[in-house]
Amino acid sequence: MKGNVEAEALVAKIPLSLAYIDHTGAILDSTHELYGQTIKDKILVVSGLKGSSMQELALAALVQRDIAPRGIITLDADTRLITAALFCEIPLMDKLEKNPLEAITTGDFVRMNADKEIVEIQR
Numbered sequence: 001m002k003g004n005v006e007a008e009a010l011v012a013k014i015p016l017s018l019a020y021i022d023h024t025g026a027i028l029d030s031t032h033e034l035y036g037q038t039i040k041d042k043i044l045v046v047s048g049l050k051g052s053s054m055q056e057l058a059l060a061a062l063v064q065r066d067i068a069p070r071g072i073i074t075l076d077a078d079t080r081l082i083t084a085a086l087f088c089e090i091p092l093m094d095k096l097e098k099n100p101l102e103a104i105t106t107g108d109f110v111r112m113n114a115d116k117e118i119v120e121i122q123r
Helices: 055-064 079-088
Strands: 004-012 043-046 071-074 109-113 118-122
Touching: 043 109, 055 079, 071 079, 071 109
Parallel strands: 004 043, 043 071
Antiparallel strands: 004 109, 109 118
């Protein structure tokens, strides 16, 4: 999905389910490494999604409630994530030259230019 966004990064090395996000954008899954942190207005850097095929609807609900991430960077987007990003008009990038889970740290400021396939990181 194309687009340009910039925001603070939130990095999840284990897959994340978008169905377990509360009304503030906080992650509710107490077993997840990002438990309690919010995805609202962040660049979400994830290894992938976990859960059912309802991830598209979960992301759409986050957009409707204005608690969605500004952009998503992943290792290799599956059809669920591609469909969700397209439907919700959220910039999505995958298959980057460097592993984003190693190159980006939670709290880094990230500029994502999905139109030109450029990611800039400021620590």
